[in-house]
Amino acid sequence: QVQLVQPGVEVRQPGASVKISCKTSGYTFTGYGIDWVRQTPGQGLEWMAWISAYNGDTKYVQKFQGRVTLTTDASTRTAYMELRSLRSDDTAVYYCVIVDGAHPIDYWGQGTLVTVSS
Amino acid sequence: DVVMTQSPLSLPVTLGQPASISCRSSQSLVHSDGNTYLNWFQQRPGQSPRRLIYKVSNRDSWVPDRFSGSGSGTNFTLQVNWVEAEDVGIYYCVQSTHWPYTFGPGTKVDIK
Numbered sequence: 044q045v046q047l048v049q050p051g052v053e054v055r056q057p058g059a060s061v062k063i064s065c066k067t068s069g070y071t072f073t074g075y076g077i078d079w080v081r082q083t084p085g086q087g088l089e090w091m092a093w094i095s096a097y098n099g100d101t102k103y104v105q106k107f108q109g110r111v112t113l114t115t116d117a118s119t120r121t122a123y124m125e126l127r128s129l130r131s132d133d134t135a136v137y138y139c140v141i142v143d144g145a146h147p148i149d150y151w152g153q154g155t156l157v158t159v160s161s
Numbered sequence: 162d163v164v165m166t167q168s169p170l171s172l173p174v175t176l177g178q179p180a181s182i183s184c185r186s187s188q189s190l191v192h193s194d195g196n197t198y199l200n201w202f203q204q205r206p207g208q209s210p211r212r213l214i215y216k217v218s219n220r221d222s223w224v225p226d227r228f229s230g231s232g233s234g235t236n237f238t239l240q241v242n243w244v245e246a247e248d249v250g251i252y253y254c255v256q257s258t259h260w261p262y263t264f265g266p267g268t269k270v271d272i273k
Contacts, residue, residue: 087264088267144216145215151210153209
């Protein structure tokens, strides 16, 4: 079965960066893109970005453009989301997601809680 | 960006009774390919969200048939024919027609 495994918790100081991993299994890695979604107490759920695991194409939501970078490593079947210049309002649970709006494909990681605090 | 609104934001329900959630988008969700990419997600307490409905009315494989979705253009509805205890959680409508994809604010469903 498809599984997306993320680290549980990351703690960073303001101004630092975080790179969250999403290790996948149970499907052909290059067959699906991977989305990243975050959930904050203030903003609710927000779509952040998408990457094709086939060719590395990316789409970023303008709000995060310039601060976020998505990458994949096919050899380890892992996707990464790096968020830089962290602020307190980046405190959130970050999810990696495989979802296809046209087909019954929907898989979520368990989420990584990123706490930004001095 | 497309703004998604939902009503009600809080929905106390009686077990065994029906429930309905409305969702509106600030612009049409009809894609240039002719499909309407309106989704419904459920988030149970302490869990990741998971999708119930895609393309307005198609149930994902795990979803019981007491859930149904309907609507078109900018107005959509999630209907539960009878509510069970496992349905407690927050329900979000999400559009994936226009980038960036956007979520509604969520409707919290709990038992009276």
